[in-house]
Amino acid sequence: MANLIDGKRISQEIKEELKTRVEQLKAQGINGCLAVIQVGADPASSVYVRNKKRACAYIGIESRSYELAEETTEEELLSLIGKLNADPDVNGILVQLPVPAQINESKIIRAISPAKDVDGFHPQNVGALVSGLPGYVSCTPAGVIQLLKRSGISIEGKHCVVAGRSNIVGKPMSLLMLRENATVTIAHSKTKCLREVCRQADILIVAVGKPKMFDASYIKEGAVVIDVGIHRDAENNLCGDVDFDSVLTQVEAITPVPGGVGPMTIAMLMNNCVEALTR
Numbered sequence: 001m002a003n004l005i006d007g008k009r010i011s012q013e014i015k016e017e018l019k020t021r022v023e024q025l026k027a028q029g030i031n032g033c034l035a036v037i038q039v040g041a042d043p044a045s046s047v048y049v050r051n052k053k054r055a056c057a058y059i060g061i062e063s064r065s066y067e068l069a070e071e072t073t074e075e076e077l078l079s080l081i082g083k084l085n086a087d088p089d090v091n092g093i094l095v096q097l098p099v100p101a102q103i104n105e106s107k108i109i110r111a112i113s114p115a116k117d118v119d120g121f122h123p124q125n126v127g128a129l130v131s132g133l134p135g136y137v138s139c140t141p142a143g144v145i146q147l148l149k150r151s152g153i154s155i156e157g158k159h160c161v162v163a164g165r166s167n168i169v170g171k172p173m174s175l176l177m178l179r180e181n182a183t184v185t186i187a188h189s190k191t192k193c194l195r196e197v198c199r200q201a202d203i204l205i206v207a208v209g210k211p212k213m214f215d216a217s218y219i220k221e222g223a224v225v226i227d228v229g230i231h232r233d234a235e236n237n238l239c240g241d242v243d244f245d246s247v248l249t250q251v252e253a254i255t256p257v258p259g260g261v262g263p264m265t266i267a268m269l270m271n272n273c274v275e276a277l278t279r
């Protein structure tokens with residue numbers, strides 16, 4: 001029977017640890033503040049932003065909201081980021097993505113001071129990850145590492161296939177697994193014989209953005225499967241990139257959707273915010 005990797009429980013455990021750490025820092029007179037910027041009112045983004053602010057309140061750090069109009073110009077957003085970079089009371093800055101088309105996302109990411117980049121998206125933080133230097137790590141992949149470690153799943157020497165190569169998940173995920181001494185293969189939409197490649201994985205991490213694409217034929221008996229996708233299926237139920245019901249009998253352990261990787265992203269964002277307090 002497959003073990004379910006409980007992201008809800010593990011994320012709660014991490015938030016409790018962070019709450020204690022924040023109390024200790026407060027006793028030393030160190031207070032945190034995360035600036036959260038949202039441009040426009042995309043409903044999904046609004047839900048994420050609300051949950052991030054809620055998590056800040058839960059662990060005991062302040063959050064400041066900047067809700068900007070859809071028509072906000074790149075210059076206006078850059079000017080706000082400049083002010084927040086210079087504000088000593090603000091430790092972390094987060095611009096919820098995606099931003100509207102008139103704003104260059106890459107330019108925005110590069111404008112945030114690397115020292116306040118709690119998303120870990122700035123090229124300096126990405127470069128630090130590549131070079132094995134300290135820096136902020138992208139929250140979702142960092143959360144996957146915590147899921148594996150806190151579930152007692154060993155990584156060293158295992159063959160890990162990461163399906164997906166986005167800047168936010170696939171690429172940093174591969175580097176983190178490499179840092180944990182896995183043998184890493186990055187697969188993507190142009191990979192030949194994708195099914196066969198995935199079937200070689202001891203640990204398969206899927207972040208391709210295609211509902212239920214990975215059925216039993218992609219998975220080796222006894223593999224650990226981490227599903228980063230989140231979608232609504234035809235019946236309006238949440239589902240991942242993995243066809244959960246089809247693979248359940250052959251996996252050793254798997255993350256459910258919802259309640260797997262999802263809750264970990266915010267827990268690791270909070271971890272980065274707490275790290276920002278002691279830099």
Ligand code: GUN
Nearest residue numbers: 094095096097098119139
């Ligand atoms: N949009 C989707 N995921 C993320 C994330 O992790 N951080 C930010 N800033 N925007 C996102």
